[in-house]
Amino acid sequence: xxxxxxxxxxxxxxxxxxxxxxxxxxxxxxxxxxxxxxxxxxxxxxxxxxxxxxxxxxxxxxxxxxxxxxxxxxxxxxxxxxxxxxxxxxxxxxxxxxxxxxxxxxxxxxxxxxxxxxxxxxxxxxxxxxxxxxxxxxxxxxxxxxxxxxxxxxxxxxxxxxxxxxxxxxxxxxxxxxxxxxxxxxxxxxxxxxxxxx
Amino acid sequence: xxxxxxxxxxxxxxxxxxxxxxxxxxxxxxxxxxxxxxxxxxxxxxxxxxxxxxxxxxxxxxxxxxxxxxxxxxxxxxxxxxxxxxxxxxxxxxxxxxxxxxxxxxxxxxxxxxxxxxxxxxxxxxxxxxxxxxxxxxxxxxxxxxxxxxxxxxxxxxxxxxxxxxxxxxxxxxxxxxxxxxxxxxxxxxxxxxxxxxxxxxxxxxxxxxxxxxxxxxxxxxxxxxxxxxxxxxxxxxxxxxxxxxxxxxxxxxxxxxxxxxxxxxx
Numbered sequence: 179x180x181x182x183x184x185x186x187x188x189x190x191x192x193x194x195x196x197x198x199x200x201x202x203x204x205x206x207x208x209x210x211x212x213x214x215x216x217x218x219x220x221x222x223x224x225x226x227x228x229x230x231x232x233x234x235x236x237x238x239x240x241x242x243x244x245x246x247x248x249x250x251x252x253x254x255x256x257x258x259x260x261x262x263x264x265x266x267x268x269x270x271x272x273x274x275x276x277x278x279x280x281x282x283x284x285x286x287x288x289x290x291x292x293x294x295x296x297x298x299x300x301x302x303x304x305x306x307x308x309x310x311x312x313x314x315x316x317x318x319x320x321x322x323x324x325x326x327x328x329x330x331x332x333x334x335x336x337x338x339x340x341x342x343x344x345x346x347x348x349x350x351x352x353x354x355x356x357x358x359x360x361x362x363x364x365x366x367x368x369x370x371x372x373x374x375x376x
Numbered sequence: 377x378x379x380x381x382x383x384x385x386x387x388x389x390x391x392x393x394x395x396x397x398x399x400x401x402x403x404x405x406x407x408x409x410x411x412x413x414x415x416x417x418x419x420x421x422x423x424x425x426x427x428x429x430x431x432x433x434x435x436x437x438x439x440x441x442x443x444x445x446x447x448x449x450x451x452x453x454x455x456x457x458x459x460x461x462x463x464x465x466x467x468x469x470x471x472x473x474x475x476x477x478x479x480x481x482x483x484x485x486x487x488x489x490x491x492x493x494x495x496x497x498x499x500x501x502x503x504x505x506x507x508x509x510x511x512x513x514x515x516x517x518x519x520x521x522x523x524x525x526x527x528x529x530x531x532x533x534x535x536x537x538x539x540x541x542x543x544x545x546x547x548x549x550x551x552x553x554x555x556x557x558x559x560x561x562x563x564x565x566x567x568x569x570x571x572x573x574x575x576x577x578x579x580x581x582x583x584x585x586x587x588x589x590x591x592x593x594x595x596x597x598x599x600x601x602x603x604x605x606x607x608x609x610x611x612x613x614x615x616x617x618x619x620x621x622x623x624x625x626x627x628x629x630x631x632x633x634x635x636x637x638x639x640x641x642x643x
Contacts, residue, residue, distance in 0.1 A: 248617075299628015308621040311607055315616065318604035328606045 189214060189224055190238050191277075193231055198280035202232060202289050229292055236286045236293065236302045239278045244305030246271065251309055257317035258367050264313070265339065265363040269355045272343040279343050310336070323370050335366055378498055381505060382408075388424070396425050400435050408501060409440035414449040414456035415477040416464050433477065442504055443467065443483045446497060451486035451515070452476075452591040468516060472591040486516045490588035495570055496521045515591065517564070525612060526560035526577075526585045529568030536561070539627040540634045546582035548638050554608060557599045559587030561611035 179187075192213050196205045207228055211221035225231040250263045272279050286293060286303075293302065300307050314331050317323030323331070342362060346355040385406060386394045399406075411433075419428035437443055445467045448454040452466040453476065465476035468484050478484070485504075487496050500518050503510050511519040527533070535542070535551035542550030552558035560568075563585055567577045578585050586598045601608050610619035636643075 300624040301628060304621045304625050307624055308617055311605075311620040311624065312616055314605040315607045315620075316604075323605070325603075325605060331605055 186224055189221070189231075190235060194235055194239065194277040194281050197232070197235065197285050198277040202228075202285045202292065207231075230296075232285065232289075232292050233296050233302055235281060236297060237305075239281050239286075240303040240306040242275075242278050243268075243271070243282075244309045247306065247309035247313065251312050251316070257313075257320070257322040258371070260313060260317075261335075261367045261370075262360070262363040265366065266356070266359045268339050269342070269359050269362075272346060273355055276343075276347065279340075280347060283340055283344055283347075307332075317370070321372060324372050331370055334369055338362065338366060378501075382501065396427075396432070399439075400427070400432065402439075405439050405441065406436075407441050407505065408444055409436050409442070410444045410446050411450040411467060412446050414453045414464050415467060416460075417477065418463050421460070421463060437478075437481070437483065440483060442485060443481065444497070444500065445484060445486045445488075447492050448488045448490045448588060448590075448593050451488040451517075452593070454490065455594050458594075469591060484516055485510070485512065485518070487521075488515070488517060488589040488591075488593075489565065490586075490593060492589075493521075493565075493567065493570065493572065513564070517589075521566050522564040522589065524564065524566040524569055526563045526565050526567050526579070527611065528566070530560055530577075530579045531568075532579055535634060537626060538629065538631050538634055539623055540631070542582070544582075548582065549634075549636075552579060552582075552584040553601065555601055556584045557586070557597065557601050558584035559590070560585040562609065563587040563590055564612075565589040 189210065193205075193210050196210055196213065200209075207221060207225075208218050210231075211218045214221065225234065246267050247264055250260050250267065253260070253263070255263075268279075282303075296302070310332055311328065314323065314328060318325045339362070342351075342355065342358060345351050351358070384390075384392050386392045386396055386399045388396065394402075415429065415433070416422040417430045419430065422429035424432060445451045448466075449456055450466055452469050452471055453461070453464055454466070457464045457466075457470065461470065465471075466486070467477050468474065468479075468481060468486070469476050485500060487500060489496065496518070499520070500510065502508075503518075513519050513522050515522075527536070530536070531548075532542070532551045535549065536553055539554065540550050541554045542552045542556060545556065553561060558579065560579055565588075567585070568579065571577055571580075584599060587593055587595065595602075607620065610616045
């Protein structure tokens with residue numbers, strides 16, 4: 179990794195933290211530059227606007243989460259086990275690097291106006307959504323998951339996980355997030371699995 | 377041109393100079409034995425004019441320089457194979473598996489299709505007749521024809537790129553891949569390059585490609601796109617990851633021009 183790429187990645191990590199903690203509008207480019215010990219002028223050599231940084235951040239976060247799900251997709255195990263692994267990794271990420279998920283939930287979903295030009299539809303979250311498509315398609319093809327519209331399954335899975343991460347972020351949960359992993363995975367599997375004819 | 381170059385010695389349904397018996401009994405060699413229809417070694421399943429087909433083929437295949445399987449049934453077993461996969465097959469293949477009537481026979485050339493395009497047949501025979509090189513694919517089909525996909529040359533490619541569905545059969549607009557069962561992106565044939573009667577093709581008139589040149593033809597529900605969790609299979613040779621990623625992004629855009637009729641008399 180060359181010096182500029184390294185620096186860019188460091189900017190992304192720092193910005194993710196600030197945006198997800200303080201919010202998009204309350205964080206300024208000088209704030210990020212200051213945190214990076216960079217001059218504001220130099221900072222603009224890396225990102226010409228806050229909007230372009232915001233869009234790069236959603237691609238960056240999506241790539242991270244997508245890579246995590248891809249590692250599960252590439253494992254030789256059934257859908258039940260894959261669900262357990264995805265939930266476990268997702269919650270682990272929410273605890274260890276909450277900024278990746280918080281950015282998605284608190285900046286990307288809450289401020290769509292920033293992303294409307296350049297991040298239309300799936301453009302900036304393709305790497306993550308694609309892995310979920312592969313997970314679902316594979317599960318149905320193997321006869322493990324019930325065939326249904328992709329979005330009804332996707333919404334159930336990711337909405338549920340997102341909701342839990344949100345509750346955790348609000349300190350509402352009565353126990354640590356990872357302790358819910360087994361039950362949440364069980365519920366998702368029960369909702370998505372093929373139901374045998376009665 | 378065909379009739380000037382080739383002489384048809386025997387055909388069971390048209391007027392030809394020799395009977396099947398004449399051909400079976402003669403010591404003379406022939407250039408081409410053309411087989412139509414699925415094959416079986418079982419006398420009960422397949423006999424003609426008092427001879428088992430196995431005996432007919434054993435004799436004729438030795439006389440012929442080339443054995444041409446004309447159509448998908450002779451190539452892979454086709455629709456007849458679905459009745460008894462153990463006993464009905466193509467000449468060299470049973471579906472995609474190697475081993476049909478013969479396990480190996482270097483004389484065999486498959487020209488799959490239901491029907492095969494007459495030009496594929498004539499061009500192949502002419503090439504062989506004139507000693508031109510004929511490259512074959514893994515299913516012993518001429519690469520000149522089967523290295524293409526039906527998708528190549530389809531006039532609906534722009535709709536495929538932007539994931540705009542065809543609203544109804546017969547319409548000029550929209551792609552038939554997402555809802556109407558079109559197998560063009562995974563079917564090997566040059567239908568949209570050379571066209572039928574040099575004029576048209578299934579996809580050009582608003583019908584789905586059925587994948588009739590492939591080893592798994594016919595599938596069930598030809599007019600339906602088989603999907604898992606509303607996701608279709610990826611085109612031939614494209615990874616699911618690449619296809620879903622691109623398709624998901626493209627579908628997110630609404631291209632107004634592609635939503636309109638090509639020719640709209642009212643606007």
